[in-house]
Structure formats: C-alpha cells, structure tokens
Amino acid sequence: MIEDYRSAQRAGQRAYRANVARGQSPYLAVLDDILTDVDIVAQEPLGLVDIPAESIVGTKTAGRHTAFASNFMPLLDDDTEFAVKWSNLCDAHLEEGIHTPIIAFEYLNKFYVQEGNKRVSVLKYYEAVKIPGTVTRLIPAKNDTLESKLYYEFLDFYKLSRVNYVGFSRLGGYAKLQALACKATGEVWTEDDRLNFSSLYTMFSQQFYALGGGSLGLTPGDALLVYLSVYRYADACESTPTEVRENLARLWDEVKILAEPHAVELLLEPKQSSEPLLSKLNIFSSRPSELRVVFLHEHNAQTSAWVRGQDKGRAALVKAFPDKLYVSCRENINPEVDTEQVLEEVAHDHADIVFTTSARMHTACLKVAAQHPKTRFLNCSLSAPHPLVRTYYPRTYEVTYLLGMLAGIVSHSDKVGYVAANPVYGVPAAINAFAQGVRAVRPDSRVVLRWACLCDAAHPQDFSDRKDIEVFYSQDFREPEGTYRDYGLCRRLPDGVLQPLGLPEWRWDVFFTEIVRSVFAGTWDSAPGGRAINYWWGLKSGAERVEYPTRLNDGTMQLLKMAERQLCDGEIHVFPTESYSQGHALHHAAASGIYTPKELMEMDWLEECVEGELPSYDELDAKTRSLLNVNGLDIVKGTPQ
Numbered sequence: 001m002i003e004d005y006r007s008a009q010r011a012g013q014r015a016y017r018a019n020v021a022r023g024q025s026p027y028l029a030v031l032d033d034i035l036t037d038v039d040i041v042a043q044e045p046l047g048l049v050d051i052p053a054e055s056i057v058g059t060k061t062a063g064r065h066t067a068f069a070s071n072f073m074p075l076l077d078d079d080t081e082f083a084v085k086w087s088n089l090c091d092a093h094l095e096e097g098i099h100t101p102i103i104a105f106e107y108l109n110k111f112y113v114q115e116g117n118k119r120v121s122v123l124k125y126y127e128a129v130k131i132p133g134t135v136t137r138l139i140p141a142k143n144d145t146l147e148s149k150l151y152y153e154f155l156d157f158y159k160l161s162r163v164n165y166v167g168f169s170r171l172g173g174y175a176k177l178q179a180l181a182c183k184a185t186g187e188v189w190t191e192d193d194r195l196n197f198s199s200l201y202t203m204f205s206q207q208f209y210a211l212g213g214g215s216l217g218l219t220p221g222d223a224l225l226v227y228l229s230v231y232r233y234a235d236a237c238e239s240t241p242t243e244v245r246e247n248l249a250r251l252w253d254e255v256k257i258l259a260e261p262h263a264v265e266l267l268l269e270p271k272q273s274s275e276p277l278l279s280k281l282n283i284f285s286s287r288p289s290e291l292r293v294v295f296l297h298e299h300n301a302q303t304s305a306w307v308r309g310q311d312k313g314r315a316a317l318v319k320a321f322p323d324k325l326y327v328s329c330r331e332n333i334n335p336e337v338d339t340e341q342v343l344e345e346v347a348h349d350h351a352d353i354v355f356t357t358s359a360r361m362h363t364a365c366l367k368v369a370a371q372h373p374k375t376r377f378l379n380c381s382l383s384a385p386h387p388l389v390r391t392y393y394p395r396t397y398e399v400t401y402l403l404g405m406l407a408g409i410v411s412h413s414d415k416v417g418y419v420a421a422n423p424v425y426g427v428p429a430a431i432n433a434f435a436q437g438v439r440a441v442r443p444d445s446r447v448v449l450r451w452a453c454l455c456d457a458a459h460p461q462d463f464s465d466r467k468d469i470e471v472f473y474s475q476d477f478r479e480p481e482g483t484y485r486d487y488g489l490c491r492r493l494p495d496g497v498l499q500p501l502g503l504p505e506w507r508w509d510v511f512f513t514e515i516v517r518s519v520f521a522g523t524w525d526s527a528p529g530g531r532a533i534n535y536w537w538g539l540k541s542g543a544e545r546v547e548y549p550t551r552l553n554d555g556t557m558q559l560l561k562m563a564e565r566q567l568c569d570g571e572i573h574v575f576p577t578e579s580y581s582q583g584h585a586l587h588h589a590a591a592s593g594i595y596t597p598k599e600l601m602e603m604d605w606l607e608e609c610v611e612g613e614l615p616s617y618d619e620l621d622a623k624t625r626s627l628l629n630v631n632g633l634d635i636v637k638g639t640p641q
Helices: 002-021 081-095 117-125 146-161 173-180 191-210 220-230 233-238 241-250 252-259 305-320 339-348 359-371 396-410 427-441 508-521 554-568 597-601 622-631
Strands: 040-052 056-059 102-107 110-115 130-140 264-267 291-296 325-330 353-356 376-379 389-394 415-420 446-451 471-475 486-492 498-506 532-537 544-547 578-581 585-588
Touching (some): 056 117, 081 117, 110 117, 110 130, 117 130, 130 146, 173 220, 191 220, 191 233, 191 241, 220 233, 220 241, 220 252, 220 359, 241 252, 241 359, 264 597, 291 305, 291 339, 291 508, 305 325, 305 508, 325 339, 339 353, 353 508, 359 376, 359 389, 396 415, 396 427, 396 486, 396 498, 415 427, 427 446, 508 532, 532 597
Parallel strands (some): 102 130, 264 532, 291 325, 291 353, 376 389, 389 532, 415 471
Antiparallel strands (some): 040 130, 471 486, 498 544
C-alpha cells in the first residue's frame, strides 16, 4: 500500500505548504507546549470514547510530531521505516479493521494523541468519522474568555448527554439544544437518545456543508439550533436527507444572520418613501392594487384589552385604505396547539399579510413562513432575529419615562411601585426608564418592582401591603387573569379605589397603516436581503402616547409636554452616560455616551434604585416560559449571549 502512503503524503505536503503560507505551524499541535502556562484544575478519566476524527488535532508530546502535517497526513519520505509501518497499518485496516483504541487527552474538547498517531493518520486518510480511544480529560481553570465559558457549558452538557461532537460559536447553545431535543433541564440522555441525535446531526451536518455552510464562520450546531427552532425535533429525526436539505435551504437567510453582527435592523420610524415616476404611471410596476390582510389573536376583544387595542388599529387600517383591503380576523387561537394550522389555512387562502398579535405565536409563524414565502408574516414582539417573520412593538421606555416623572411629582413618599409583565426584551429598559423619570424630579426615590407573571399573595400587585406606596405603575385589574395589559400610573386613594393618573396608549393603527402602506408602495422589500426587520416605533412616529385622565395642574402638564417634545426631538436621552445597576455595577453606552437602540432593547439589568429582581426561569409557569422561549431575556433563560 505504498501508493496510499504517497497519496497521503501529498495531502500532507499540501497542508504543510498552506500553513506555511499563512504563517502557521505546519506540524501537529503539541499539547505539552499548549499547557505550558495553563492552570489545569482537574483530570477526569473518561474511559473508552468514540472520538470525532475532526476533533483530533494534535499529539500529547513533541516526539515525532514533525512526521505529520497539521491534518495528520504523513510527511516523511516513502523509503523510511515510518512509511513501511504506515503502509502495513493500511493493509490491516482494509483486511480486518483497526480495533486497538488510541490513548488520548482531551483539552477544551480537542483531542491530542499519546499513543496511536499512525492509527489516527491512517483512519483519517480513509475518512473515518469516529476513532475509539481511551481518553483523559484535562480541565483548565475557568476564566472570562468566550472559549472558557463555552467549554464549561459543554462540560455540563456532556454530563447529561455524553455527546462530544457538537460545538457552538456563541454561549447558550448547549442549554438550548437540551430543550430543543425535548429534554428537561438536568435530564440525562438515554442510549436511544444518543443514537437518534447522532443520526440527525450527521445527516444535518452533511446538508449544512453541501449548502456552503463552511464559508459562514458558523458551526453545524449553530445552524441546527435555527433548524430545530422551526422544525420539531421528532419530525427532524424522521426526515430524509433531501427533506432536511430543502427545509434548510428555506431557512438559509435565518442561518446566515448568525454570522452577521448587524443583520437585525431596528426601524425606529416609519419610512417616508417618494414614489418613482414610473410607479406613479403604473408602468412596469408590480405593486399590488389590493391586499388580503389577516389578524390572529390569542384571546378575544370581549375579554382582553390587548386584543381590543389591536382591533381598534384594525378598524383604522380598513378606513385608511377603503376598497383596497380584504381584512379578516381569527380569535381565541391557542399558540401551542392551533396557530400552525390556522396560519397554514390563511396562507393557502392567499393571504398577503398576516399580523399575529401574540408573541407566543412566533414559532409557528417561522415554520409556516418558511413554507409560504409569498405571504408576509408579522408578530407583535421584540428582538426576534428572523428574516422570515418581521416584528412590531412600541418603544415603551419613552412612555414609562414620562410616567416615572409624573409618579415622582405626585407621590407623597420616596417610594413608588412598578409591576412589570414578563422578563422579555424591552421590559428592563422600560423599568429603568421609569426609575430615571422618577429620579429626574425626586432624586432620592426608590422603585419597588413586582411581576405580573408571578403569583404572590404576600406581595399583591396593587401594593396594598405597602402603606408607604400610594402611586404605582401596574396592569389593568379589570382584565381576566392571564391577559395582562399595562394599566398605567395610578394612585390608591384612602378608600382603596385606584385613580388613574397616566395611561399609555399603544397606537397599533400607526403600525398597521404604515406597514400596509409600504407594501402598496413597493418598499416592503427595500431592506437589504437577509436582514431581520424589527419595527420599534415611539412617540415621534405617533405609535404611542400618554393619556392623562385625571386633571393635573398646569405646571405639571407643561413639564410633561415639554419632556415629551424633547424626547421626540432627541434632546433628552433617558439614560445617562454612566448608569449603575444593582450592586453599584457601572454600565455605560458602548460609544458616544448614548445608548444605541440595540443596547436599550437588549438591556438585561436593573437600576440600583430598583428594589426587586428579574424572576428566575424556574419560578415561571409553562405559559410564561413559552413566551420567554420566543423573546425572553437570555439571562433569565440561563442562555447568556
């Protein structure tokens, strides 16, 4: 088999030259050299392990490491004893297989051979996927680098799954995979679980690379998380390679967005587009003359103020485009049970635009949108990085800042209350903006935080247990349980009656009208390809405003209206250049001293004047957890960015 040796040698020489050209070492990595200044805190014998061949990257000691190129292909001349032994191993492999396990060390989920370098070389030459080996794991001290954090997440995952071939380029991947594979937190995988996943992962990886995934700077694991967020794990395991390839191709923009740090575009105001002359003359124009628009609600207008508000926007939309729209509405849709089927029905019925008004419908939207690219899907949520489904939501922090100012003005104490709905994107910014507004007029004030998603009889959401809190921002107590809606700022009077002081109004008609207008105008598709679009509009666009049902004195109203104008004109920046979270931890904007919209949206900390904390994932009920799985804060889900 000397010809095989020469073929492998040529592959080694090519790798040698390529590494030299890149200024890299052309030989095998040496673990002893890598560990020179590394603090190894533990050694763990793993026993006999199937080692992913692609993860075997070097040798334990310097020894004969120059006999191999970095890809484990041989470099020594074909008339050496080394070449003879390598060729004999080829014969043994082809006749009866190489059965003797190698001995290796694992460090940061890469493997370094102590005994069996030539066996690895031969097996890699014949494109073996896994190589059996007796492995000792070397665990380094934890530090703040991304590599270290990823490795420690892997260690936790490995204890449960014994899966060592899946990698991720960002934090939180292993915990998300555990959930997407239908395993509870801390649940150990069975042998059948491992076999099923191995089959799926092998098939998926092949399709990922076949579609060009190797050029994206992502791992197959990164892409698999996107895939399993749309297609159920059980269905994916039953799919054929062709089905996986077709489904992945539909999601390719979703995958590519992971490699682009600015691939999510926050549209902060409606775009005012001028119509080209040819469009006005309707020459070569593909703009629609009429549209079918469908609204899907989790609840109904009789029991939910949230749906009533969206319905009010729907009525305004119909009025804005008379005789150009066919508008229909579906209510009482269970997000986990009914949404996918209903979306399929409306897409097959040639809907042009579908507004889903519950964030919990987002996952179903993704799956159906992948199958129906001609239908435009939108979901009422924030920070969903998916080109297939656009999101819309008001910039609530602007309104809560104004209401915080009002709370500071009218409160007779330095304690005011705030009831937040759920720990999702945008909520910490709203809480902190409220605190900034309070402290703008009452510098020593404190904000007591409670959560509508947590039931705690000892800490009611009307703060009736706190005599020092008479003014608070909370939900609408007139709403049925489970249909929380911001009620606004109110004062508890001596007889217990709640007096509304400031009510936020979310103007869904602005969203619906301007989004539909962009479709009629032909500007819907004007955004760069592959970007996820989040409509995040505020006071300036008219997408939100504050009502003051209780008469306030002229000076207070003048101050609030002036602050509102300055917010619209960008003269007030809600958050100072330096902010301190709980524990007096310093936070500051990344650039220019002004928080970017992305930084505000992804804010996951609370101002130090806030008494309370973000709830833990384990405290939440199943319904709230399903909401968090769509746009919940990663820090709450235990999947940090």
